[in-house]
Amino acid sequence: MTVRAGVTRAELVTELAAVVGAPHEARFIVDEALGLGLALGHPGPTRVLDAPAVRAARAMAQRRAAGEPLQYVFGHWPFRTLDLVVDRRVLIPRPETEQVVETALAEGRRLHAETGSPLVAVDAGTGSGAIALSLAAELGPAVVSEVWATDTSAAALTVASENARRARSGAPAEWPVLELARGSWLAPLPARLRRRVALVVANPPYVSAIEWEGLDDEVRCEPRQALVAGPSSDGTPGLADVEAVLVEARAWLARPGAAVVELAPHQAEAARRRATQLGYGPVDVHPDLARRARTLVARL
Numbered sequence: 001m002t003v004r005a006g007v008t009r010a011e012l013v014t015e016l017a018a019v020v021g022a023p024h025e026a027r028f029i030v031d032e033a034l035g036l037g038l039a040l041g042h043p044g045p046t047r048v049l050d051a052p053a054v055r056a057a058r059a060m061a062q063r064r065a066a067g068e069p070l071q072y073v074f075g076h077w078p079f080r081t082l083d084l085v086v087d088r089r090v091l092i093p094r095p096e097t098e099q100v101v102e103t104a105l106a107e108g109r110r111l112h113a114e115t116g117s118p119l120v121a122v123d124a125g126t127g128s129g130a131i132a133l134s135l136a137a138e139l140g141p142a143v144v145s146e147v148w149a150t151d152t153s154a155a156a157l158t159v160a161s162e163n164a165r166r167a168r169s170g171a172p173a174e175w176p177v178l179e180l181a182r183g184s185w186l187a188p189l190p191a192r193l194r195r196r197v198a199l200v201v202a203n204p205p206y207v208s209a210i211e212w213e214g215l216d217d218e219v220r221c222e223p224r225q226a227l228v229a230g231p232s233s234d235g236t237p238g239l240a241d242v243e244a245v246l247v248e249a250r251a252w253l254a255r256p257g258a259a260v261v262e263l264a265p266h267q268a269e270a271a272r273r274r275a276t277q278l279g280y281g282p283v284d285v286h287p288d289l290a291r292r293a294r295t296l297v298a299r300l
Contacts, residue, residue, distance in 0.1 A: 006048045009034070016061040025070060026061070032074050033057035067217050079130045081137055084163050089155040090128040091226040096288045097203050097262060101134045103286050103295045104201040104260040108139050111198045114256055118145035118176075119198035122252070124185045124245055126151050127226060129160030131201050133167045136176045144199075146177045150188050153225070157182055186248040193252060200249040203262040205229040208237035236270040239263070246275050246298060259298045268293035 007015070009030055016026035033056040034049070063073045071077040071092045076085050079093040080101060086092055104121075112119055118141065123132035126149035136147045151157050157180050164178055181188035186200065207215070207227045219227075232239035242263050249259040259280070263271050268285045275283045280298035288294035 007054060008047060009049060012049060012054060012057060016057060019058075019061045020064045025064060028070065029060045029064065029073070030057050033060060067221070069218050069221055072221065079128075080134050082130070082133055082163070082167055084128050084130055084133075085159055085166065086128055087159065088221065089153070089223070090159045091203075091222050093128060093130040096294055097130065099286075099288045100201070100203060100260060100262045100295045101131055101138075103297060104131070104135065104199065105138055107258045107260055107297060108135065108143055108199050111256055111258065112139075112143045115198070118143060120144070120146045120148070120193060120196055120254075121199040121201065122148045122150065122186060122189065122197050124150055124200055124202040124248075125204050125226075125241075126160050126180070127153075127156050127203070129163040129180075131203060132160070132178065133163055135199075135201065136178055137167060139176070141174050141176045144176045146179065148179045148181060148189060148193075150181045150183055150185065152182065152184050153223075154182060156223075156226075185245055186252050189252060195252065196254055197249075197252045198254050198257050200245065200253060200257075200259045201261075202242075202245045202259075204241035204245055206238045206242055206262070206264050206267060211238065232270065232274065234270060234274065236267055239267050239270055239274075242267065242271055242296070243274055246271075246278055246280070249298075250278060250280075250300070253300050255300050257300045259296075261296045261298070262294060263296055265292040265294065268296070271296050 012030050013026045016029055017023040020026055033053045060073050071086045076083055080098050121135050121144050126132050129149055132147050132149035149160055205227050206229055212228045229238050229241040231237050232243040242261055245261055272283050275298040282299055284297045285293045286295040
C-alpha cells in the first residue's frame with residue numbers, strides 16, 4: 001500500500017476505511033495507533049501524524065482486513081471497569097457477558113446482605129479473567145473475601161494473571177484475595193471451600209459442534225475449546241458444560257448460595273429444567289440487552 005507520507009488523521013481514516021471496509025473500525029484503529037482514549041480528544045483535522053503511528057495503524061488495518069478480530073489486533077479490550085489483555089489464548093469478552101456479571105453482582109450483594117459475612121466467589125473457566133476481576137473490583141473485600149478463577153488452559157491463566165496485575169495496579173490497596181487455579185470447573189478448589197462458596201459464576205462453552213461449523217471466520221479465530229461443548233444428558237446440543245458447572249457447583253455451594261451461568265437463548269428452558277432436577281430453586285433466566293434469554297440464576 002503506497003500512500004504519500006505526512007497524512008492527517010482524517011486522511012488516514014479514509015485510507016484505512018477502504019482497507020478494512022468499515023469507517024468506524026478505521027477510526028478505532030487510527031486512535032489506537034495514536035494512543036488516544038475517547039476522553040482525550042483527537043488531533044486536529046489538518047495535523048500531520050507521526051510516521052511510527054501511521055505505520056502502526058496501517059499494519060493493524062492489514063491484520064483486520066485479513067480477518068483477525070479487532071480485539072486481537074489491539075491486544076486489549078474494555079470490559080465493564082477493566083481494560084483486559086485479549087489475544088488468541090482467550091475468548092473475546094462480549095457485552096452479553098457484561099450483563100451476566102451485572103446479574104452476578106446483584107446475587108453477590110443479595111447473599112452478602114442475607115448472610116452478613118464476606119463471600120467466597122468462583123469464576124469457573126475464567127479465560128481472560130473478566131468475570132473474576134469484575135467481581136473483585138466491583139464488589140470489593142467488604143462483600144467478597146476470596147475470588148477464585150479456574151481454567152484448564154495454562155495459557156489462559158497466564159493472560160488472567162496479567163490482567164489481574166493490571167487491574168490491581170490502579171486499584172485501591174484493599175482487594176479481595178484472588179487465586180488462580182488450573183483445572184476443570186470447580187475441581188481445583190481446596191477442600192476447605194466445600195459448602196463455603198457462596199457464588200459460582202461461569203461463561204462456559206455453549207456452542208454445539210454443528211453451530212461451530214457455521215460461525216463466521218472471525219469467531220472461529222477464538223479458541224474452539226472456549227466455545228464448543230457437547231450435548232447435555234438430555235441431548236440438548238451444546239449444553240454439556242453448562243450442566244457440568246451446575247452439577248459440580250452443588251457440592252461446593254453454601255446454603256444460601258447461587259450459580260450464575262451464561263448460556264445460549266435456545267438452551268434456556270432445558271437448562272432451567274436440569275437445574276430444577278438437580279435441586280436448585282428458585283431457578284430464573286434473565287435476558288440480555290437484546291431481550292434474549294442469556295443468564296441462568298440457580299439458587300440453593
